[in-house]
Amino acid sequence: MSRALAHEDVIIRCGRRSGLPLIVAVHSRALGPAVGGCRLRRYDTWQHALADALRLSEAMTYKAAVAGLGFGGGKSVIALDHDTVLTPQLRKSALEDLGELIASFQGSYRTGPDVGTGPEDMVVLRRFSPYAYCAPEEHGGTGDSGGPTATGVLAALRAGARHVFGDASCTGRTVVISGFGSVGSGIAAGLATEGARVVVSDVEASRKEAALASGYGWVEPDRALSAPADILVPAAVGGVLDDVTVPQITARLVVGPANNQLTEERVADVLAERGIVWVPDYVAGAGGIVYTLSRESANHSHEAAQKRVEGIGDTVTRILDLALSTGTTPLRTARRIAERRLASSASQAQAV
Ligand SMILES: NC(=O)c1ccc[n+]([C@@H]2O[C@H](COP(=O)([O-])OP(=O)(O)OC[C@H]3O[C@@H](n4cnc5c(N)ncnc54)[C@H](O)[C@@H]3O)[C@@H](O)[C@H]2O)c1
Numbered sequence: 326m327s328r329a330l331a332h333e334d335v336i337i338r339c340g341r342r343s344g345l346p347l348i349v350a351v352h353s354r355a356l357g358p359a360v361g362g363c364r365l366r367r368y369d370t371w372q373h374a375l376a377d378a379l380r381l382s383e384a385m386t387y388k389a390a391v392a393g394l395g396f397g398g399g400k401s402v403i404a405l406d407h408d409t410v411l412t413p414q415l416r417k418s419a420l421e422d423l424g425e426l427i428a429s430f431q432g433s434y435r436t437g438p439d440v441g442t443g444p445e446d447m448v449v450l451r452r453f454s455p456y457a458y459c460a461p462e463e464h465g466g467t468g469d470s471g472g473p474t475a476t477g478v479l480a481a482l483r484a485g486a487r488h489v490f491g492d493a494s495c496t497g498r499t500v501v502i503s504g505f506g507s508v509g510s511g512i513a514a515g516l517a518t519e520g521a522r523v524v525v526s527d528v529e530a531s532r533k534e535a536a537l538a539s540g541y542g543w544v545e546p547d548r549a550l551s552a553p554a555d556i557l558v559p560a561a562v563g564g565v566l567d568d569v570t571v572p573q574i575t576a577r578l579v580v581g582p583a584n585n586q587l588t589e590e591r592v593a594d595v596l597a598e599r600g601i602v603w604v605p606d607y608v609a610g611a612g613g614i615v616y617t618l619s620r621e622s623a624n625h626s627h628e629a630a631q632k633r634v635e636g637i638g639d640t641v642t643r644i645l646d647l648a649l650s651t652g653t654t655p656l657r658t659a660r661r662i663a664e665r666r667l668a669s670s671a672s673q674a675q676a677v
Pocket residue numbers: 469470471472474503504505506507508509526527528529532546560561562563582583584610611613
């Protein structure tokens with residue numbers, strides 16, 4: 326056997342209504358119940374879906390630990406092949422299958438939207454248990470987490486700007502945002518308000534009109550990473566930072582919500598060697614989960630939850646200062662902070 330299973334639970338089931346492969350992976354509950362979104366997408370095989378669930382649930386453990394949450398890491402996946410047509414009925418059946426599976430965890434695994442699912446899908450899951458967050462407000466949830474995620478990225482970005490440029494203000498700075506979706510558009514609006522020169526990019530050509538109408542600049546997606554910028558914000562997809570793209574980056578600060586931005590962990594060293602400060606994605610992108618759990622699990626007010634999200638700025642300052650003083654990368658520093666918390670056992674887990 327090559328390596329011990331790092332996960333506490335991995336359940337693979339063929340949905341009895343949908344016939345689709347369902348996976349729930351719980352990486353760790355050392356700090357509390359596992360939490361992580363529900364992904365519904367196409368994979369070459371269900372084994373690829375399993376690999377995705379294992380990787381993503383582990384990342385959730387680190388995300389929650391660095392954010393100071395009393396939660397562990399998990400993920401669920403509904404795997405579609407390339408031929409199956411996802412009719413509304415099949416979608417409903419698959420969500421019902423997953424709802425039943427999540428209910429069997431009795432709260433020790435909790436979910437929310439992820440790639441391919443949204444707030445409305447959480448309404449279906451909630452028919453089986455209360456452990457599906459971000460349902461629309463009229464169904465008792467807090468809805469799409471894109472806004473709080475953008476707030477958290479802005480806090481991380483300001484902390485990063487203070488570290489790199491000696492000034493948290495982005496007034497007059499050029500910020501390129503790759504991905505003008507739910508989170509990217511929130512970041513753009515926040516930066517434009519404070520006088521930054523915002524340039525956005527998206528593979529959806531229709532987003533260009535919206536960007537120009539808002540007064541932003543536009544760059545085609547294949548040039549977004551190399552476009553002249555002080556700050557680069559990856560807000561689209563993962564796997565964008567590698568040996569080919571990093572040498573093309575002109576920005577001195579890279580900070581954004583896109584999950585798994587690095588193709589490999591060692592790319593963090595390549596960024597550091599080029600003098601680029603990269604804020605780990607799972608630190609910068611934690612605003613949504615921090616807000617949602619504060620509101621829906623700990624019953625905090627909007628204001629208190631928002632304050633907690635803005636605390637991501639302090640976390641980023643701590644990570645960047647520590648990385649500088651110890652001569653290592655922000656990625657290794659963030660990982661050490663998470664590992665120290667995890668090692669200090671569940672008894673010290675702080676409730677959100
Ligand atoms: N929504 C959240 O609360 C949240 C939380 C944490 C992390 N994230 C991550 O942040 C990223 C953005 O999330 P979102 O909710 O805004 O998603 P979204 O789907 O609303 O927006 C993503 C946008 O990126 C565009 N895009 C896709 N590929 C692209 C490419 N190669 N170049 C440029 N644009 C491209 C899409 O057309 C879309 O407009 C994702 O990686 C997501 O996993 C989101």
